[in-house]
Amino acid sequence: MLSLYELKPQFQAALRPLAKKCAARGITANQITWLAMVLSVLIGGFLTLFSKTAWLFWLLPLTFLVRMVLNALDGMLAREFMQESALGGYLNEVGDVVSDAVLYLPFAFVLSGFQMGVFIWLAALTEIFGLLGKIHGFNGRRYDGPMGKSDRALFISVLAIWYALSGSLNGWTSLLVWLVILAMGFTCWQRLNNGLRAWAKP
Helix, strand or coil: CCCHHHHHHHHHHHHHHHHHHHHHCCCCHHHHHHHHHHHHHHHHHHHHHCCCCHHHHHHHHHHHHHHHHHHHHHHHHHHHCCCCCHHHHHHHHHHHHHHHHHHHHHHHHCCCHHHHHHHHHHHHHHHHHHHHHHHCCCCCCCCCCCCCHHHHHHHHHHHHHHHHHHCCCCHHHHHHHHHHHHHHHHHHHHHHHHHHHHHHCC
16 A cells, blocks of 8 residues: 655655765764664653643654654665664664654643554554564565555654644544554554565465
8 A cells, every 4th residue: 555655765866965975974874873763862852841832843843854864864874885784773673663652752742642652552563564574584574554654754743733833632633643543553454464465475
């Protein structure tokens, strides 16, 4: 099913000159990964502390955009400039889960804590199902939609802008979040099902 991940090749092509400059200056993929995670933790923690100050949530879409750039850069540096490492593999996967969780966390104090707890749990689960495709040789890591990492980032960014502009979120927002939670559950199923199909092919 369609996901924003399908646009990744074009996004990487636009960033390739920047990746070359980073490599030329000795900047490593792992350094970029650490930067993305630290930035996410700082902004997520800050917004959690000041979750009632709605206008601060403009920081969320900006952070997701910067993080998207950093994530693309660390991948290109690793693959195209011979910087792949076991540590980098761990950092890449763990960093994404940690960064996602901490950037979603502020909404636990704006909406329902239970609802956002389920949201964060399922977000992590989608990444686990994606990673299991690689671990078990099911034709590599799975990035199936409809609610992958980039799609969740877009949804949370829209939610943050909505909150920043209106100053509050109503009951319709909660319903929308539950629908996205269902979409994440379906994403887990998609990644499992498509991974098994790929594995079954001769």
